Amino acid sequence: MNLLCPRFPQRPALVLDGGEVLSYSELQQAVQSFKVHWQARELVFLLLDNDLGSMVSYLSVLAAGAVPLLLAAGLPEHALRSLLDRYQPECVWRPASRQSELPGFETVLSQGGHDLLRRRQPVVPQPGPLHPDLALLLATSGSTGTPKLVRLSAQNLLSNADSIAHYLQLDEHDRAITTLPFNYSYGLSVIHSHLRVGASVVLTRLGLFDGAFWPLLRQQQVTRFQGVPFTYEMLLKLRLERLDMGSVRSMTVAGGRLAPERVLQVHQSCQAKGIDFYVMYGQTEATARMAYLSPAQVGLKPDSIGRAIPGGQLGLIDEQGRAVSEAGKTGELVYQGPNVCLGYAESRADLQLGDTQQGVLRTGDLARFDADGCFYIEGRLHRFLKIHGVRVSLAAVEQLLERRGLTAAAWGVDDRLCISVQAPDDAGLPALRDELAALLNVNRSTLTLYALPELPRLDSGKIDYPHLSAVV
């Protein structure tokens, strides 16, 4: 698969934060020459950051017809080990700073601050061939080390990138800047949608609180900005209304719910600057994007996710699986489109599977729609939170604690994970909080731990979650 737009070979494709520019033809050349390091239909773990090496490596794996699992450069070692055991990749490409010995692997290439490790011996017994439609693997949860993966095809990637580029009206004059992790479906969708139309991307590891980020955004004349709800919390803290956004002409939020009053605040600041603000909705299972609310409607319906993206369809089903056709009634949100993943994987053997979703995704979100056909998320069927854009399964957190011999209940709201631990007192909690923050790869301030002598339970023996939040 080749993601790169062929129409503008001399236009810039990538801008590095030192100011170096790579044209499409230069990037294409770099990808072609790096391609020799991969073999078609092998499984490769890529530990990525927003830098040139990561970009060339990722694009060349796709071009070679190998299948990458995208992971964060800073993935905790224990999570990497567990994924290695489960999926048995042929190669691992990682930052050279990660020096740990990976049993069975040897370093075959060290270049540009990265090491390529390859298996000394083929895996025995040899795993079955990767399904021919499988192009890319993403993790459903960035943090708990939940080993469940989403299987994506080339068609998933290309159709979603093209749909996003279409509704955002991206063209070759646009320029994005990385503000999200490379391996995160939303961050990846920004890269894909820009490179498909001949636009450029500024690659930087700088964050919003790094002093050098803002001059870079302005000097490089970035036109497109994206973030998760927490990014917008940061922008509002930085007094967005007074912040010089340079050449930015659109801003998008996705990856969780931004409170309607915040949406309005951002919208108003954007309007004053002549910037279009899009509220969007998606999941990794849909490659990235499923719905968006057009800037003209954000001021009127700040609590809505809008309508399906071009090429997709949104609908609701009731508990019996029947279509909900009445405005205002709640049902499970179901999406259909060419960007719905092939399915999940929980083992290497699952990578032989073809399309098990058939273009239909039950989102697990409860929603309603209004008379105009705009959708509103009301809650979730399943127990998970988003912490700064990262999905965290509450059940997985509880299981993780159980493996440490603790009885605990996880609950809370987005960006705030609460854990009630069955314990006589809170003596061990500060240490546990630090440990959990490291394991889940979230900031410790997002975790609140409570000690309870006994967790409240229903007659059925199940944990009484509403009661849990009431007692604290």
Added chain:
Amino acid sequence: MSNKERYDQVFEKCFSVQPSVLDEKFVYNCIPAWDSVGHMGLIAALEEEFDIMMDTEDIIEFGSYTVGIEKLKKYGVDISA
């Protein structure tokens, strides 16, 4: 309580660190807790503690424990006192 004590306590509480680590080497990203999420919490806590509202540039440039002392001077908060 002196301003210095109040300033230190905000850091200790936000990042759960001992006062002994608070010096010119205590900078943004030096510990996992002081990432962008921690930075938001720190700025909000300082603004509340000293009843001030910091400017964009000062929030971005607030890159260390020591730089922070300089930044707060601008808002009439003298930490050395």
